[in-house]
Amino acid sequence: MKVEIILIICINAFSIGVKSQIEQETTDNPQQLSTGADSSQTFFIDNPVQLSTGADSSQTFFTEANSVGQGNAAIFEQQLSAVKTQATGTGTCSGGTYNVKDFGAKGDGKTDDCKAIQAAWLAACKCTGSPKVLIPSGTYLTGPVQFFGACKGTTITLQVQGTLKASTNLGHFGQRDWICFGWVRGLILTGGGTFDGQGTASWPYNKCPVTKKCNVLPTNLKFNAMTDTTVKGITSLNSKFFHIGVVNCQKFNVIGVHITAPGDSPNTDGLHFERSSDVTITDSIIATGDDCISIGHGNSRMTIKGITCGPGHGISVGSLGRYQNEGDVNGLLVKNCTLSKTTNGVRLKTWESSPNPSKAINITFEDIIMNNVCNPIIIDQTYCPYVSCESKLPSKVKLQDIFFRRIRGTSSTPIAVWLKCNKNIPCQNVVLQDINLSHPAGAKSTCQNIQAKTLGTVIPTPCKG
Template sequence: MKLSLLFLFLGFSLVNARHRVRINLGVSSSGSTFSVLDYGARADGLHDDSQAFMKAWNAACSSSGAVKLLVPPQRTYLLGPVKFKGPCKNVQSITVHMQGYLRATTDLGTYVNGDDWVEFGWVDHLTLTGGGTFDGQGSVSWPYNKCPQNKICKVLPTSIKFVETTNTAVKSIKSLNSKFFHIALLGCKNFWGNDIRIQAPSNSPNTDGIHIERCSGVNIYSSVIGTGDDCISIGQGNEQLVISGINCGPGHGISIGSLGRYQNEGDVRGLVIKDCTLSGTANGIRIKTWENSPGSSYATNMTFTNIIMKSVANPIIIDQEYCPYISCASKVPSRVRISDIFFRDIRGTSTTPVAVTLKCSRGVPCQNVNLHNVNLRYAGGAPAKATCFNIKASYSGTQIPEPCQ
């Protein structure tokens, strides 16, 4: 009898040991997949899961080889501001497989010291994918955004920010109702984004879809963006960017700028925007620079080709007198030098009579601006018009409206 009990005890202990090993492997640094559920995420949409996400990230980042941070599907996760920082020294690549529904806290008091919501920083070979949703719950915060009226204002949190990442891929994610920008890239190198879905109401303030600044080697393609500000905004210090296959609307269009607002801004060079459709937007393709620039910079070598405009208010616009406020402090000309700009195969309809506006700086007029095969008709029935200031553009092929004289 005692011998039987001994064997039974040993068998039970072995089963328990195997069970413990299996459980421990799920959260140990030797595994390749790290699920936020194994680190305490309740995933009920009510309790803050920020700490569980951070613990899972830290474990994955401290591991080695190719690792995955898993956010399981069919669950809702409430998150405050989280910072997923590297470098992850021994990790070859890290994939955030975001299949769940992330909901941002609406308590602005948790975003201290300029915090954004979800930030990835100083990571190499990061992939964010999985079909999940980032819901910024911005409608609660939009009334507190004073930036559209006041140049000196407190900026609300961006939903997803990438800071100085390299070799980053973002695919098949959705961003809803950001408090401020949906996605921001700052100082990133080699970034690929596709199948990104961005959505916010047309009257949501400063909800730029994707903002890019001080980056190089960025490719954004095959994505749908409808929001309350620029679908894509390209800020200072960028080079070698390709934007293609974007369906934009509602929103303010695709913008380079605004540029020239701050001292020591970097140049914008080597930009291609192609094969895009803009529907019902306030602008189409726009280059905008501030008056009274504190320093000089260049915006050069840009090509906009095969763009379809569907009921767009200002299909082609260069505005070097940009000022979104009721009045500006100074009327000093912009010092941003615009040159080597190519508009090719731009077609569709304008909801305003002036379909092409080329308003350049009287201090540094635009140089080498070329329009080829432009066919933009005024939806009101009358012939569309073009206006030009401080520029002598070059024209070829079809030109509707007629070129400025």
């Protein structure tokens, strides 16, 4: 049934008006965009059908599947049968390479190659051993593509050597993201290729920076319920929304990725995580319009090393405390990173009026270089990105055992250390050790509801509040 759902979604791109040539510009009807949560929270869905269609519209899939019409029903069935036969075949297989061009992909920059890419994945997914799906050099235009398991192999590799380009017509996505991976164990995504979200045409439709009720645009690459995943050496370019989103994943490794979008591109977070554990992110370059890396709720045992960040909004824990039943953040190490001309440095941010208590504990930022960074060290427990927010109660997110060690460089603002904590649940055991941040007018620090501990030399002079 899952295979048929995937195939129906993909084939409908052909049978209900999505032409084989993706040359149209962004849809004139922005209401076709999905509606969802704020830019950094809970737009990730666990249900496989809802993941395909959107959290707020469980009927979307069935509407699309049944909208083919009587006149196109026979053509639709023929397409479905052809793809199923080509992709699944009969018998068994072990390993092997599945080149998308052998399944009909053109890679000419004009043809929609969704069906061929999907078919190659389905063929590899049914194989034991360590099969590989190859997307060779070329330019492949697609609408939403879904790489779902469970697969039979011990590992499965998606080797992208070419460039995948997302459709610029938002009507092609409905409430789906662009490239989705789900329920796969042992995925290796590699090859040095590029995922180009072509987000420039879509960013004007993104109202999330100014209002809570907003249309959420497609994420470039989304990973849901994955285990033992490696993402290595790929490039994410100009995502319509987040570049890489990870939810409910275990043992997730990111190595040497390159993420880029203009500094003013809205909500283009580089990497965003929710409800995931045993995560490592190393040796990556991120230049984007929002957080280079954002750590949402429910994450544990995360290590981030060797990140070059800028432009962007820095490396952030949060925002936390906005939604019901958020999980704790426990165990984060951010080390050996360089941030340049970002609007924040290393940051923890929580909302006021949290519906439920939660915690962010055991978090360390160390050996960080700041180059002309606004707010190099910041804790903000009154976070609100909008012009105004209804703040009836203090944040219920408890911050404890937070360590800032060996952070040096230059601040673009006089306030280089800003620690604003909750008055009802003050931050506990926040430690500043060997800090050296300068500003031409003299760096300063400001504090509220916190007694931070200091070790070694701390510049600017620590504050008490």
